[in-house]
Amino acid sequence: MNTLTVRHQWAIHCQETWSEWLRLIRIPMFALPTLLFPWMFYAFFGVMFGRGAGNAEYLMVSYGAFGVIGPALFGFGVGVASDRQQGLLQLKRVLPMPMSAYFIAKIGICLMFSVLILLGLACIAVLMGGVRLELGQWLLLMLILLIGTLPFCAMGLFIGLHSNSQSAPAIINLLYLPMAFLSGLWIPVFVLPVILQKIAVVFPAYHLAQLALSVIGKHQGQPLSGHVLILLLYTGIFLLLAGLAWRRLRDR
Amino acid sequence: MTLVMQDYLYPALMWCCKKAENWTSITNVHAIMSQQQNLQTPSNPPGILAEVSGVKHAFERLAVLNDISLSLKAGQVLAILGPNGAGKTTLVNLMLGVYKPDAGHIQLFGQTPGVLAVRQRIGVMLQQAELADTLKVYELIRQFSAYYQSPLSTPRLLEMAGLEGKAKTRYGKLSGGEKRRVQFAIALAGEPDLLFLDEPTTGLDVQARRSLWRNIRAYAQRGAGVILTTHYLEEADALADQIVVLNQGRMVAAGTPAQIKQRVSLKQVHCRTGLPVAELESHPLIEKLQIETQPNADQDKLIQCTLLTQNAEALLRDLLQRDQALTDLQVTGAGLEEAFLALTETGTSAADTLTDKEQAA
Numbered sequence: 363m364n365t366l367t368v369r370h371q372w373a374i375h376c377q378e379t380w381s382e383w384l385r386l387i388r389i390p391m392f393a394l395p396t397l398l399f400p401w402m403f404y405a406f407f408g409v410m411f412g413r414g415a416g417n418a419e420y421l422m423v424s425y426g427a428f429g430v431i432g433p434a435l436f437g438f439g440v441g442v443a444s445d446r447q448q449g450l451l452q453l454k455r456v457l458p459m460p461m462s463a464y465f466i467a468k469i470g471i472c473l474m475f476s477v478l479i480l481l482g483l484a485c486i487a488v489l490m491g492g493v494r495l496e497l498g499q500w501l502l503l504m505l506i507l508l509i510g511t512l513p514f515c516a517m518g519l520f521i522g523l524h525s526n527s528q529s530a531p532a533i534i535n536l537l538y539l540p541m542a543f544l545s546g547l548w549i550p551v552f553v554l555p556v557i558l559q560k561i562a563v564v565f566p567a568y569h570l571a572q573l574a575l576s577v578i579g580k581h582q583g584q585p586l587s588g589h590v591l592i593l594l595l596y597t598g599i600f601l602l603l604a605g606l607a608w609r610r611l612r613d614r
Numbered sequence: 615m616t617l618v619m620q621d622y623l624y625p626a627l628m629w630c631c632k633k634a635e636n637w638t639s640i641t642n643v644h645a646i647m648s649q650q651q652n653l654q655t656p657s658n659p660p661g662i663l664a665e666v667s668g669v670k671h672a673f674e675r676l677a678v679l680n681d682i683s684l685s686l687k688a689g690q691v692l693a694i695l696g697p698n699g700a701g702k703t704t705l706v707n708l709m710l711g712v713y714k715p716d717a718g719h720i721q722l723f724g725q726t727p728g729v730l731a732v733r734q735r736i737g738v739m740l741q742q743a744e745l746a747d748t749l750k751v752y753e754l755i756r757q758f759s760a761y762y763q764s765p766l767s768t769p770r771l772l773e774m775a776g777l778e779g780k781a782k783t784r785y786g787k788l789s790g791g792e793k794r795r796v797q798f799a800i801a802l803a804g805e806p807d808l809l810f811l812d813e814p815t816t817g818l819d820v821q822a823r824r825s826l827w828r829n830i831r832a833y834a835q836r837g838a839g840v841i842l843t844t845h846y847l848e849e850a851d852a853l854a855d856q857i858v859v860l861n862q863g864r865m866v867a868a869g870t871p872a873q874i875k876q877r878v879s880l881k882q883v884h885c886r887t888g889l890p891v892a893e894l895e896s897h898p899l900i901e902k903l904q905i906e907t908q909p910n911a912d913q914d915k916l917i918q919c920t921l922l923t924q925n926a927e928a929l930l931r932d933l934l935q936r937d938q939a940l941t942d943l944q945v946t947g948a949g950l951e952e953a954f955l956a957l958t959e960t961g962t963s964a965a966d967t968l969t970d971k972e973q974a975a
Binding site: 365366370373374377378381384385386388389448449450452453455456457458459 | 710711712728730733734736738740741742743744745746748749753754756757758760761762763784804
């Protein structure tokens with residue numbers, strides 16, 4: 363009995379994900395901004411004040427990237443910080459729950475929120491912005507943006523392990539909002555001053571947006587493998603740092 | 615949105631679970647493995663659930679626990695009693711496998727704490743572990759029940775924890791006592807053979823405390839072992855078969871509630887007396903002597919002192935007879951803190967040991 367059966371593991375992972383979903387969807391402070399902000403911003407800046415379907419298409423993709431980064435950073439960052447502070451993490455560690463279920467649940471809800479955000483954006487884009495894409499493009503876009511949340515999950519985890527539930531939202535907002543702007547998620551990166559365009563390369567959000575934009579052929583033209591590599595690098599570094607913090611926490 | 619999720623997503627997830635069950639029909643493998651486990655276990659004496667021997671632990675070179683030994687049989691309730699900072703929670707964390715002891719051994723069911731097979735058989739209520747505020751009571755119970763091989767049913771758990779009628783209330787809207795009950799229900803979810811309760815009633819009012827005691831007692835009577843920490847002597851007395859008294863990381867006493875109560879049912883006698891210190895020190899009824907002020911040569915030859923005694927009446931009768939000048943007399947019950955202090959300073963550390971085994975060791 364030193365391992366659980368696969369069926370039991372699967373059931374625990376599903377249950378944990380479901381509980382996490384219920385818990386977050388009932389917190390208006392989390393659920394409303396993460397879902398509504400990308401939709402609202404896109405509706406205003408992408409569709410109403412945007413000029414033409416080209417703009418609506420570009421901004422649908424960049425606001426998609428903006429949208430999916432939110433639940434990853436906040437879900438992990440604030441979630442882990444408060445679980446740690448409440449003692450819930452300590453409790454789960456002594457219960458017969460595989461620790462993977464804890465992380466899978468957090469990744470799971472982040473993907474669930476991301477899907478909702480992207481579906482909402484797509485509806486606005488198609489109905490109000492007149493955006494038309496091939497089925498393959500829609501699917502590929504969705505896939506890239508969903509997988510692209512992982513580096514930000516790792517960053518969120520790192521922040522969550524290094525802050526408490528009061529400071530975590532502030533830290534994340536300080537990172538998230540400037541990064542979104544400087545990576546060209548709110549207004550296209552080529553509209554930014556040249557100096558800012560050069561800085562943009564530093565941010566993982568820029569590379570995720572570029573990858574997603576390549577689906578509609580509107581990226582800056584840097585090699586795609588470079589974007590992938592940098593995102594992988596970010597994931598690796600933050601996972602490593604989070605792993606060290608996790609270990610320190612356990613041996614404390 | 616939530617409704618849609620509740621109606622469709624949850625059934626879909628559960629459907630996936632069932633599918634996964636079909637794909638991986640390794641239930642047989644599991645049965646074989648658990649049989650093997652059963653064959654491995656009897657390395658420990660029958661009936662002993664928890665065994666702690668000679669455990670030492672330190673945080674950053676600060677000794678937190680020193681030479682702790684105890685053992686627990688099935689059907690027994692062990693209370694670890696001590697003031698704040700005595701090391702109670704550290705001891706529980708060691709038994710749960712959160713930390714490894716610096717020296718000594720801990721075994722639960724004959725195995726190392728923290729391994730999955732052990733975690734499957736224990737229930738835990740931590741001192742500070744708040745659950746998700748926005749989840750309803752039955753949702754929390756369902757979430758935590760999922761970890762166990764054969765959990766008790768949710769209605770049964772609600773009943774055992776005295777939470778009837780609260781199933782659909784959100785955790786955040788419950789009173790302090792009810793929250794502790796939910797944590798208790800979760801601790802019982804896997805029908806554990808060994809239950810750890812770290813200060814289960816701290817912060818509760820008398821009524822809530824007493825009613826939780828009833829539930830704890832009811833579970834212990836099913837034949838499980840219970841280890842609880844508390845800083846209320848009353849609580850240890852009400853629930854435990856054995857009490858271990860911890861102070862500053864050391865076991866200062868161990869025994870049945872009656873034995874412990876006798877040892878800590880001390881009275882404090884404050885007075886000014888002209889009796890010589892030597893006479894007080896050797897007095898058979900005085901457990902401990904504290905000299906507050908030395909005699910002042912100018913005024914009188916009286917010393918101000920505090921005496922700890924088991925039998926205040928007999929002591930007073932004797933003192934008043936011997937010392938006509940005795941004055942400023944005041945008798946108070948000794949608090950648990952003073953009692954612990956007296957136990958520590960009389961230096962009989964762990965003289966009354968718990969089991970024969972320990973005396974042998």
